[in-house]
Amino acid sequence: MANSLPQFTLRDFQPELGRLVISTPSFDYDSFPALGEQLVSLLSATVTEKQTDADIHSWLIDFEGCELMLKAEHYSESVWFETLSAHESQQEMAFLAQLFAKGF
Secondary structure (H helix, E strand, C coil), rough: CCCCCCCCCEEEEEECCCCEECCCCCCCCCCHHHHHHHHHHCCCCCEEEEEEEECCCCCCCCCCEEEEEEEECCCCCCEEEEEECCCCCHHHHHHHHHHHHHHH
């Protein structure tokens, strides 16, 4: 059985900004919720709040007791995690960067 390529990989980690950008399969505004739920599930995280605007999804997630924003902008097909403050959650973001660097 052939191994499938990882769907989620690290694109850029900016610890000083509290931002982690990932590569994902292609999506559009309407298909992101399913992709986002898959991503959150893979991380064993939970969504605590969802907001949608004209071109962006912003989800507040709980990852191991740490609150992070998961954001997706469909025009650029960009997905990223942000801390609520650049100095918060540095350990969790570094851990996520390692996970995404390996891909899954």
